[in-house]
Amino acid sequence: MAARGLLLASFLLFSCFAETYGMISFSSLPRTLVVTASHRQGLLKADEDKITVIWGLNQSFPAGTDSAYTTIKVKLCYAPISQVDRAWRKTVDHLSKDKTCQFKIVSRPYSNTNQTFQWTIERDVPTATYFVRAYAFNAEDHEVAYGQNTDAKKTTNLFEIQAITGRHVSLDIASVCFSAFSIVALMGFFFAEKRKGRKAQQ
């Protein structure tokens, strides 16, 4: 009786900690997925280059580990060097507050076999150093496992992406023209005022 009460209490407590909406912590997730990301050598360009991501369950785990996995979401995540002095990219243990992985590469229903996806880097990805992480979600859409293409300290297999500038030649020309117009107009007004003053004196 007492044992059951204790079990119930601890179960409730556990579920409060782990299953309360938004309170899942990253450190509680097992790393059961294997993720690799391949790309061409050198600096990758947004909107041009592609990254091929392969993910699957790590076979060294016992069977049944993946029984709760319903969806896999693969994300592009900031490496530590790109998080320095940028609080809006901070890594925080509580997943709902974590800002490490801000770009979704792909979302697929979970499958037992290894999955591949080729992703063209999107136009709104900023210049930074990245790695790839995959989260496994259960039916309630809570994270239950993860995998990433880098080590635990996030130092290996990182890659750099360079963003588009967003600038266009037409914008540059418009800026220069409008600026010149403002200055010329000001000089024009001064000139007109002086002429009015001289005329009034005559």
Next chain:
Amino acid sequence: MEVQGTVPESHPPKFTLPVDTEHKATEFRLFSVAAPHMRAFHLAWVSFFSCFVSTFAAPPLLPIIRDNLNLTSTDIGNAGIAAVSGAVFARLAMGTACDLFGPRLASASLILLTTPAVYFTSIASSPVSFLLVRFFTGFSIATFVSTQFWMSSMFSAPVVGTANGVAGGWGNLGGGATQLIMPIVFGLIRHTGADNFTAWRIAFFIPALFQTLSAFAVLIFGQDLPDGNFRGLQKSGDKPKDKFSLVFYHGITNYRGWILALTYGYCFGVELAVDNIIAEYFYDRFNLKLHTAGMIAASFGLANVISRPGGGIISDVVAKRFGMRGRLWTLWVVQTLGGVFCIILGQVGSLSASIAVMIAFSLFVQAACGLTFGVVPFISRRSLGVISGMTGGGGNVGAVLTQLIFFKGSKYSKETGITLMGVMIICCTLPICLIYFPQWGGMFCGPSDKQTEEDYYMSEWSSTEKEKGLHHASLKFADNSRSEKGRRVKAAALPTDESSPTQV
């Protein structure tokens, strides 16, 4: 054409509003556009509004810009400081320019000279270029000084606080409106298919164009003084040309200007600092959408529509009964309360409480700004521009200091920075106790019986200058400012105060 002293009599001008002996309006009619008084008011506040929109156009879009230009928190902090530091000296220069060339030319020139910086924001490509465009764009908010100078030239003592407060407040509104306008413009441009990183660039053309057009309006429709423009009046001999060195000297040697420069840094300066950080604060701390953070941040600046004018009106209302002493006391109380609410803002952790406290904070801090410029017009008549410039510049110094100490890099979290800023507000408001006008008194001391308004304002002119008759405008002002004695003292004073003065 005969020239008699400083009274233009070729054809006595007819004014729509009632005026005093200097032809300054003694009433403030908000919904009129009658030339020259109310027209000047509307031109002044709209052009100043456009400058504020441009200067603070970047903060609401920072979540996009920081990714496009690869900015760090330090870069963002530096750019925010740069945006308000340029105007420190620009405001002082503007004050002098107003004294010498008139507010119409001074403000329109500055506005047109800074619009290129806004256009060039569209082509910024690095942290350095971003800092530079924000620095040069920030010069434009020196038009605050020309706005206040213009209002103090057009409106008489009983309504000058109100005129200054409404013009200043509705201009400052730009800092709040931009937090709404820019995300909306950005959203519309994105809707047409542009990328994030292009859309924000195009969005900057809107404030830039608005600024250009408002400068044109000032040049075409504006007029420096009730009687005409500086140049015209100087040529006809109706307004003597003053010397820069003397105007400057009499401004900077008046200690009251320095005290208000400090205290203004802790109402207006704080307002600028908050304009720079508040959208990011709500976006990051409460995980809001860009649009929502922008709306909340906007409400801080939008409170200016009533708070700053309210401060000006309260200043005038209090002055009717208690004179200058009432203006000073009210300023101190309101600004200190602003500091208290600032401390609370940094402490509250829930979104709704934060919004409520932020609105209270904005009301008090902005009312303090209005109250400050209820006092400024009386500190000097000859060097009104320089004093306005010093006070205005002090406001920007406060903004620079506050951001440097509390909001640069990652030393303090934004919440802690906000609380500490509140403490600093309370401390830096205390010097108001030291302001003393011999003819009206200060917070703790009554007026001296021996000094009159004329003595105070004539001390700015040497005897040679008085012989040349350069001081007549100041004499008129001294007479018109007698209302600053307040009602109680007036009743006890000699009856000659009420009758029209006899000019020598």
